[in-house]
Amino acid sequence: MKPLPDAWGSAAAGLRVDLIDTPALVVDLDAMERNIQRMADFARKHGVRWRPHAKLHKSAEIALLLQKAGACGACVQKLSEAEALAAGGVNDLFISNEILAANKLLRTARLAAGLAARGGRLALAVDSEEGIARLAEAMDKAGSDAGIDVFVEIDVGQGRCGVPPGTEAVALAQSIARRHRLRFAGLHAYHGGAQHLRGVGERRSAIAAAVAAAAHTRTLIEAAGLPVGLITGAGTGTLVHEAASGVYGELQAGSFLFMDADYARNERESAQPAFEHALFVKTQVISARATHVVCDAGHKSHAIDSGLPLVHGLPPERALRFANGGDEHGILYPEGPKARLPALGRMLWLVPGHCDPTVNLHDHLIGVRGGLAHGVVERIIRVDARGAVT
Amino acid sequence: MKPLPDAWGSAAAGLRVDLIDTPALVVDLDAMERNIQRMADFARKHGVRWRPHAKLHKSAEIALLLQKAGACGACVQKLSEAEALAAGGVNDLFISNEILAANKLLRTARLAAGLAARGGRLALAVDSEEGIARLAEAMDKAGSDAGIDVFVEIDVGQGRCGVPPGTEAVALAQSIARRHRLRFAGLHAYHGGAQHLRGVGERRSAIAAAVAAAAHTRTLIEAAGLPVGLITGAGTGTLVHEAASGVYGELQAGSFLFMDADYARNERESAQPAFEHALFVKTQVISARATHVVCDAGHKSHAIDSGLPLVHGLPPERALRFANGGDEHGILYPEGPKARLPALGRMLWLVPGHCDPTVNLHDHLIGVRGGLAHGVVERIIRVDARGAVT
Numbered sequence: 001m002k003p004l005p006d007a008w009g010s011a012a013a014g015l016r017v018d019l020i021d022t023p024a025l026v027v028d029l030d031a032m033e034r035n036i037q038r039m040a041d042f043a044r045k046h047g048v049r050w051r052p053h054a055k056l057h058k059s060a061e062i063a064l065l066l067q068k069a070g071a072c073g074a075c076v077q078k079l080s081e082a083e084a085l086a087a088g089g090v091n092d093l094f095i096s097n098e099i100l101a102a103n104k105l106l107r108t109a110r111l112a113a114g115l116a117a118r119g120g121r122l123a124l125a126v127d128s129e130e131g132i133a134r135l136a137e138a139m140d141k142a143g144s145d146a147g148i149d150v151f152v153e154i155d156v157g158q159g160r161c162g163v164p165p166g167t168e169a170v171a172l173a174q175s176i177a178r179r180h181r182l183r184f185a186g187l188h189a190y191h192g193g194a195q196h197l198r199g200v201g202e203r204r205s206a207i208a209a210a211v212a213a214a215a216h217t218r219t220l221i222e223a224a225g226l227p228v229g230l231i232t233g234a235g236t237g238t239l240v241h242e243a244a245s246g247v248y249g250e251l252q253a254g255s256f257l258f259m260d261a262d263y264a265r266n267e268r269e270s271a272q273p274a275f276e277h278a279l280f281v282k283t284q285v286i287s288a289r290a291t292h293v294v295c296d297a298g299h300k301s302h303a304i305d306s307g308l309p310l311v312h313g314l315p316p317e318r319a320l321r322f323a324n325g326g327d328e329h330g331i332l333y334p335e336g337p338k339a340r341l342p343a344l345g346r347m348l349w350l351v352p353g354h355c356d357p358t359v360n361l362h363d364h365l366i367g368v369r370g371g372l373a374h375g376v377v378e379r380i381i382r383v384d385a386r387g388a389v390t
Numbered sequence: 391m392k393p394l395p396d397a398w399g400s401a402a403a404g405l406r407v408d409l410i411d412t413p414a415l416v417v418d419l420d421a422m423e424r425n426i427q428r429m430a431d432f433a434r435k436h437g438v439r440w441r442p443h444a445k446l447h448k449s450a451e452i453a454l455l456l457q458k459a460g461a462c463g464a465c466v467q468k469l470s471e472a473e474a475l476a477a478g479g480v481n482d483l484f485i486s487n488e489i490l491a492a493n494k495l496l497r498t499a500r501l502a503a504g505l506a507a508r509g510g511r512l513a514l515a516v517d518s519e520e521g522i523a524r525l526a527e528a529m530d531k532a533g534s535d536a537g538i539d540v541f542v543e544i545d546v547g548q549g550r551c552g553v554p555p556g557t558e559a560v561a562l563a564q565s566i567a568r569r570h571r572l573r574f575a576g577l578h579a580y581h582g583g584a585q586h587l588r589g590v591g592e593r594r595s596a597i598a599a600a601v602a603a604a605a606h607t608r609t610l611i612e613a614a615g616l617p618v619g620l621i622t623g624a625g626t627g628t629l630v631h632e633a634a635s636g637v638y639g640e641l642q643a644g645s646f647l648f649m650d651a652d653y654a655r656n657e658r659e660s661a662q663p664a665f666e667h668a669l670f671v672k673t674q675v676i677s678a679r680a681t682h683v684v685c686d687a688g689h690k691s692h693a694i695d696s697g698l699p700l701v702h703g704l705p706p707e708r709a710l711r712f713a714n715g716g717d718e719h720g721i722l723y724p725e726g727p728k729a730r731l732p733a734l735g736r737m738l739w740l741v742p743g744h745c746d747p748t749v750n751l752h753d754h755l756i757g758v759r760g761g762l763a764h765g766v767v768e769r770i771i772r773v774d775a776r777g778a779v780t
Contacts, residue, residue, distance in 0.1 A: 331549070389686075
């Protein structure tokens, strides 16, 4: 475990929100807990499991909080994330990604054995015969008989990893089933490209196609004599469709926890739970000119791959526009008709465009209770898997 | 000091380059040292000081290496970066940015005293009367008589921080000079907006205007009876112009050390030293389809604020195009007429679009000697100020 950083993390339990040093990544714990409850209710209502993606929060503490609320475990994207969360007590992990390197596959096999020994389990996605053969070799080398769950990833529209739906997936499922220490667990069918389609209709058709492709592939695999235990996928942008499909048995959505500015730009689905923003960058105005002011948060404080942050808490007529000021600055211009530039020294709150890579910039999250205006720091949440890209 | 990470940093001295786990941030030490030598020669030829910006490398080890080659110290953008580099032995630091928060100004005053006590110095930029007053108050509270160097930041074209060139700057210089523990050190006049203008002519005119504005402001301040000790600024994109100006006495350029893919997109200045790429992301192909392959480096491994990475080491006819695959994936398509998709498991080298925020994603740099094809790891360089945004 990494020690909690101190030199530039001056926030501690009991500190008033207005005294938190800037820029800082702050979680509104009340809002986060409301989001968790909304998701738990939604999954229960639809009778689906939920395995929120920990690539968002990268924190064992939060993964365990989600499990306490009903989540069946956590997804991760990288082996090193799985290792960090396992070290923090998370027992049920799915690496929703392919691994090809021999050293990593050996670590994977050891992690699977370690989790099994304490009553947990590890799952991995594959999309090639080579990946299956290398995994089986590593599992044999590690010598554990606990085995590992293996999902075949099918490409249901994103055009990234995964074999095409259909016969290629059948061949991979059969190959997995032939290996002594691998268990064919089902299909990983995540449509990342559909999450940020703006219109309700676009997202609905994209997921309808994904559902049809996944169901068709399941039929073919089952016709070959292999039961498909689970079809897993879905993100915050589309989860209402996968949940209602009767085909997906597990939702991987993670972003509902914090809600990116970019998800808020999607046209709202009426069936979608009313998730709210719960992750903010606190920033201070450090320079004030006649035409603009400059705050101390740039893209080393928040990720901008899905657009720039929004300035939170202003009515539309007083809105400010955030413009990119480089690594360490944001430039704020008046946008609403009655917008006034904030004074030098004033604190502002930003909603990050994309929460996952924003969290990954920070060693810890500052958990605040009682709101952004008058709350206090309740606890510091360690980002256990920060920088865990391998 | 943070301990060196271990779980997901498996590279150690002596490891062959082809065995480094992916994705990994790798410095070609030979290329970096050639870049340092080119910069040292260039600065000597033009008779200017160089104070490379450490917001790029965030490493005390590299800052000291640059000083050994002739650099007069380091620039940083944030106080916490200055603290981290000072803890690593760097003695001469300029925070080329504004600080307004009382807690940070007190830390600034303490750092100034600490550096002075060991024969070093700290400098800070200001662009408001409020900033000067608060700094003076913090310096009085800290009670050290060593003082602090203060530069007035003027906006020479970027439209971010800094007062307009001219009379406002004179008033600030006079205000600094009146304060017991502040020393008016000169003008900070960095034109960030000019660095990535593509054409040689555009960059030349932008810097000609900046030089004129800085010189005019100096004349006004000196007419008011205050000597202007130094005009400091310049980045890797424009340094040939500031160096030749006779007005700028110090170059802040940092990126020459590693050379971003985006700087390489600039039209080359004939007078510009032939800086070469020295920072790479090593990545592996983890999924292979008929139309594309997917590698294990996404924007959690490299920053994409200045464009996507380039695939290194391929001749134009075999070029591959890197497309954004999200946080943890890159998607590679054939681009050159004879391009062939790399096989599953194959290692590739990426040149990051923007090195500064890329380094900030990683806890350490893997320093390689002997080239990317057949070299070995010589040493692990700690990114001391990773995440230091306050």
